[in-house]
Structures are given as structure tokens and as C-alpha cells.
Amino acid sequence: MDDILITGNDNDAIANLLNKLNSQFTMKQLGLARHFLGITIQSMRDKYFLSQQSYAQSLLQQTNLHKCNSLSNPSSTKQPIKVNQDNTIADAITYRKITAIQYLTITRPDIAHAVNTLSQHMHDPEPIHLHLLKRLLRYILGNITFGLPITKSSMILRTFSDADADWAGDPITKKSTSSFCTFLGDTLVSWTVKKQNTVSRSSTESEYRALAAATADTIWLKHLLADFNIPHTSPVAFYCDNTSAIALENNPVFHARTKHIEIDQRFIRDHI
Known part of the structure; x- marks a missing residue:
């Protein structure tokens, strides 16, 4: 990891720390943080908003679900008895690749339970798990702008x-x-x-x-x-x-x- 994010309310202390780090390492200061490790940081008055819209969009692109119909729930309480095979997430390799969706839970606690359930079957996913993963991606498509607000309180x-x-x-x-x-x-x-x-x-x-x-x-x-x-x-x-x-x-x-x-x-x- 070669990225570092320094934050605080004392600009002089931050400047002194940066000078010390520059004397030891080759660094480039990029100014106010807007993107960090795939996370978009929106700064507002007394508020920040963290989101991963671009990361979510890339997962949808990989499975050709960026133009599908969205869903309102990340998972279903009643699982279907019979699930038709889908070419969108066709095999276990694709399933494991898309399960990198775990990184999206950094700013999306609303999908934490669904991701936890799906991640338990990466070694041998069954058709029902492929179906539930596609359902989760369709939910993310409908709420792709969701994120984590940080407010002054x-x-x-x-x-x-x-x-x-x-x-x-x-x-x-x-x-x-x-x-x-x-x-x-x-x-x-x-x-x-x-x-x-x-x-x-x-x-x-x-x-x-x-x-x-x-x-x-x-x-x-x-x-x-x-x-x-x-x-x-x-x-x-x-x-x-x-x-x-x-x-x-x-x-x-x-x-x-x-x-x-x-x-x-x-x-x-x-x-x-």
C-alpha cells in the first residue's frame, strides 16, 4: 500500500508532519481528499459523504447487469425451489470474482448481511447462490448512489x-x-x-x-x-x-x- 490519508483540524500540524514524511519518502501531496482507494469523498458544510459508486458500477459492468431492472431488496426471505441457470454469473470462478463485492460494504452496511451469506459459499456455489448474487447486484443497481454520511453531532x-x-x-x-x-x-x-x-x-x-x-x-x-x-x-x-x-x-x-x-x-x- 502506497497511499496515505492525513486528516485533522490543525493545518500547521499536518504541514509539519508532511515535511517530516517528505524527508524520509518520496511523496506527492494531492490536496483535499476526493477519491481514496476507490472511495469517493464528498465534502460539505459540517458533513462528509462516502460512496463507492464507480466501484459498484464496475462490478455491474463485469456481469452485464448495468442495464437490467433493479430490485428493492438485497435478498429474499423465501428462496425459490427451482432456479434457472443464468449466463450472467455462469460459474464458480465468476462467482468468486464478483464476491469482491465485500469491499463495497465499507460504505454500504445495508448489504452486509447479504454479502456475508454469499461469501460463505465461495468454495462451491450452487445455482441458488448465483441467483442470490445476481439479485444483490440488481439491488445495488437501483441504489448505486447510496453511501455513508458522516455528520457533525x-x-x-x-x-x-x-x-x-x-x-x-x-x-x-x-x-x-x-x-x-x-x-x-x-x-x-x-x-x-x-x-x-x-x-x-x-x-x-x-x-x-x-x-x-x-x-x-x-x-x-x-x-x-x-x-x-x-x-x-x-x-x-x-x-x-x-x-x-x-x-x-x-x-x-x-x-x-x-x-x-x-x-x-x-x-x-x-x-x-
């Missing part, structure tokens, strides 16, 4: 966690998928979609595993803010939509049916 963290909506969602392993995201003020700064390592025997257990992962990630973000001299002294608000998980968190008494998730429960309770 409060420095308060908020975390949202969910997993029970996809409890035992994997049809083969019956593992659930953890998903959570964290906002710093009004700006989304962290998000994760990941298949859980073990099988959850209930939606409550699945939700608690997601909460534990979200808690660890949020603690790391608090330490990162402290490195930037931004102490986060107020409690972080956690949002969870599973009433059983919330009830379990408020009940310190463990029963036989909940002993298998005691470690995650204790971990979250300690940090609360």
Missing part, C-alpha cells in the same frame, strides 16, 4: 444488537447470525454481521451471544475514543428487541435452561 455512543430474527438461520449448520451496529452521535461508525461459532438452542441464547459481541466491540470503541482524547463518561445505551434476553439480564438467578449462556450473561452484566 454529539460524541455519544449508541449500540443496536439483533440476532433472534435469524435464529438457526443457516439451513445446514443451524447456526444463528449475530448482527450489531454502533452510532457515534448520528454517524454509523461500526457494524458487524457474523455467523455465530456455536449452535444456539434458543433465540434468547442467540440474542445474548450477539449482545456479548456487541459489548466487546463497544468497549473497544470507548478505548479508541480515549486515544483521541475524547473520554466517554456517560453510559452507552444498548438497544435489544428480545424481551426474553432483557428479562434474563434483569434476573440474577440462573436456572438449568440458562446455565449454558451464563458466561455471556456475566460478561454483559459486569460492564453494565
Whole structure:
């Protein structure tokens, strides 16, 4: 990697740093950042907007989908029983090549879950996976201008966690998928979609595993803010939509049916 992006609110400090770097390396200053590693940076008053429209367009060109009809959803809850073979994404090699769409999730958290699902089948994609990849590309075509806004707002963290909506969602392993995201003020700064390592025997257990992962990630973000001299002294608000998980968190008494998730429960309770 030979690209570097320096940012800050002290122009003199940035100039001094550039002078030191120029004395050690051959560098060229390109001025205000507009494009960086395939990401377009739009600067506005008290706001930035990050997008990857050109990168998405190149993926659509590779599959000849740049003129197809768009879709409103990145994935489908009900998969078709029979899928016709499509010449657009004809084989596993093309599938693996287009799965470079993972890089698009840097500014497109709305496709993170669909990309996570498709990436699990790169070794041996079946016709259904080729169909779902094409569906995702058609969704991207209809929302190709989507991106990630960065706005000036409060420095308060908020975390949202969910997993029970996809409890035992994997049809083969019956593992659930953890998903959570964290906002710093009004700006989304962290998000994760990941298949859980073990099988959850209930939606409550699945939700608690997601909460534990979200808690660890949020603690790391608090330490990162402290490195930037931004102490986060107020409690972080956690949002969870599973009433059983919330009830379990408020009940310190463990029963036989909940002993298998005691470690995650204790971990979250300690940090609360």
C-alpha cells in the first residue's frame, strides 16, 4: 500500500508532519481528499459523504447487469425451489470474482448481511447462490448512489444488537447470525454481521451471544475514543428487541435452561 490519508483540524500540524514524511519518502501531496482507494469523498458544510459508486458500477459492468431492472431488496426471505441457470454469473470462478463485492460494504452496511451469506459459499456455489448474487447486484443497481454520511453531532455512543430474527438461520449448520451496529452521535461508525461459532438452542441464547459481541466491540470503541482524547463518561445505551434476553439480564438467578449462556450473561452484566 502506497497511499496515505492525513486528516485533522490543525493545518500547521499536518504541514509539519508532511515535511517530516517528505524527508524520509518520496511523496506527492494531492490536496483535499476526493477519491481514496476507490472511495469517493464528498465534502460539505459540517458533513462528509462516502460512496463507492464507480466501484459498484464496475462490478455491474463485469456481469452485464448495468442495464437490467433493479430490485428493492438485497435478498429474499423465501428462496425459490427451482432456479434457472443464468449466463450472467455462469460459474464458480465468476462467482468468486464478483464476491469482491465485500469491499463495497465499507460504505454500504445495508448489504452486509447479504454479502456475508454469499461469501460463505465461495468454495462451491450452487445455482441458488448465483441467483442470490445476481439479485444483490440488481439491488445495488437501483441504489448505486447510496453511501455513508458522516455528520457533525454529539460524541455519544449508541449500540443496536439483533440476532433472534435469524435464529438457526443457516439451513445446514443451524447456526444463528449475530448482527450489531454502533452510532457515534448520528454517524454509523461500526457494524458487524457474523455467523455465530456455536449452535444456539434458543433465540434468547442467540440474542445474548450477539449482545456479548456487541459489548466487546463497544468497549473497544470507548478505548479508541480515549486515544483521541475524547473520554466517554456517560453510559452507552444498548438497544435489544428480545424481551426474553432483557428479562434474563434483569434476573440474577440462573436456572438449568440458562446455565449454558451464563458466561455471556456475566460478561454483559459486569460492564453494565
